[in-house]
Amino acid sequence: MNRGYFNVLSLLLREEPAQAALLDDVCEGPLITVTDLTTEGVLPVPSESAKPLKAASDAGAALFDL
Structure with missing residues (x-):
């Protein structure tokens, strides 16, 4: 195995x-509920904003076309 991998x-x-420690802080923190997201106007997502991801045709390009 290459020394770089061990490094x-x-x-x-x-x-x-x-x-x-960071994971513990996140898990112990407050949760964002569906009600919170709806109240703030995040939900429901407008249909024009929701589109399926497409796989990029070029392997060297971005993973998904957004």
Whole structure:
């Protein structure tokens, strides 16, 4: 295995405690409800704004055409 892979893995492992703490903060925080989104006008999504994603034809291009 390439030494670069071990370097990346060690860097990711070093960040794990901070990532776990962030996840705990997010999970313990307030939830956004459907009612909240409806009250703020986010829901329902207008039909002209909702369109299916299409796979890009060129593998080198963006993953999806929006």
